Amino acid sequence: MTKPHLEWKVLPHGPLSAIDEGIWAAVGEIPMPLMDLPRRMTVVRLRDGGLVIWSAIALDEANMERLETLGRPAFLIVPGEHHRIDASSWKFRYPELQVVSAPGAREKTEDVVPVDSTSPDFGDPDVLFCAVPGTGDEEAALLVHRPNGSTLILNDLIGNIRDTEGFGGWVLRKMGLAGDAAQVPKATELLIVEDRKALAAQMNRWAALPDLRRIIVSHGEIIEAEPAAVLRQLAQSLA
Numbered sequence: 001m002t003k004p005h006l007e008w009k010v011l012p013h014g015p016l017s018a019i020d021e022g023i024w025a026a027v028g029e030i031p032m033p034l035m036d037l038p039r040r041m042t043v044v045r046l047r048d049g050g051l052v053i054w055s056a057i058a059l060d061e062a063n064m065e066r067l068e069t070l071g072r073p074a075f076l077i078v079p080g081e082h083h084r085i086d087a088s089s090w091k092f093r094y095p096e097l098q099v100v101s102a103p104g105a106r107e108k109t110e111d112v113v114p115v116d117s118t119s120p121d122f123g124d125p126d127v128l129f130c131a132v133p134g135t136g137d138e139e140a141a142l143l144v145h146r147p148n149g150s151t152l153i154l155n156d157l158i159g160n161i162r163d164t165e166g167f168g169g170w171v172l173r174k175m176g177l178a179g180d181a182a183q184v185p186k187a188t189e190l191l192i193v194e195d196r197k198a199l200a201a202q203m204n205r206w207a208a209l210p211d212l213r214r215i216i217v218s219h220g221e222i223i224e225a226e227p228a229a230v231l232r233q234l235a236q237s238l239a
Contacts, residue, residue: 004112008058008089012036016043016063021146024070025216028057030085038161039083040218042153043067044144046124050074053097054142054153055218056086075100075120077129079140079155080192081108083218088113100129104137132157134199135192143206149213152206152227156192157199158234159185160220182215182223182230184237193238200235207231 013028022045029036041057051071055078059067067073073094078087078101091097091113101109103118118137120129126145131137135157142153160182184193193199206212207228215223215230223230 004084005058005086005089008093009086010058010060013057013059013063016059016066019216019222020144020148020151020213023144023146023151024067025222026057026059026063038219040216042142042216043070044127044142044153045071046074046122046127048123050122052077052122052127052142053090055079055083055155056090058086058089073097075122077101077120077140077142078105078109078113078115079142079218080138081105083155084109084112100140102131102135102138102140104131104135105140132199133202134195134197136194138192143209145211149211150209151214151216152209152212153216155218156188157184158182158215158217158220158223158230159188160217160223182217182220182234184234196238200238203231203235203238207235 011028011030013026016024016026019025024043025040027038027040030039042054044052049071051073052075053073056076076087076090076097076099078084080102091099098116099113100117100120101115106115106118109115128143130141132139132141139155139157144151212228215227
């Protein structure tokens with residue numbers, strides 16, 4: 001696992017791009033021994049203009065300046081213990097950030113940065129944080145309601161990397177992060193999933209949302225084609 005950065009270290013990444021009303025994302029890369037692992041940061045604007053930063057990435061100055069025009073960085077969510085790499089440098093840059101982690105990941109997160117809450121109140125009923133059942137509370141999820149529909153933001157529960165090649169691509173496919181369809185990565189099943197039935201039940205509850213428009217994952221493409229059906233299929237795979 002890549003060591004957390006103590007300074008603002010910019011790794012390769014793309015632009016901060018709009019996903020929906022008040023939702024943006026930037027995709028970057030983490031150099032690994034056998035591959036470059038794609039990762040995604042998601043930014044959500046609250047009703048009061050504050051920003052929720054999910055799985056932070058240190059962006060270049062042009063993109064950070066753009067981010068600051070969108071709102072005030074208010075909450076930094078570390079959605080799982082393997083997504084701490086830029087948390088400390090973000091907190092140093094924005095000292096007033098409230099750091100949030102999944103309850104089961106709090107101890108590991110606090111090895112890098114102090115955690116303010118594991119059950120945050122964003123002051124916005126359209127942005128809801130939860131610890132995911134079946135994961136020992138190690139994984140978090142964020143549900144964002146917008147006029148165009150709801151967006152479910154997940155961390156490592158679903159891998160959806162499609163564009164892979166070479167030995168690194170083979171490794172990603174073996175890990176369950178890459179393939180022809182979205183899947184629960186094998187590493188997630190092994191290290192995080194403690195109760196498959198509880199996780200499957202939660203996926204089915206998300207699938208039942210009447211206006212679910214997309215699923216944003218940390219690793220791989222955003223799922224916008226029949227996201228409810230994808231969740232039901234994954235739930236069935238866990239049963």
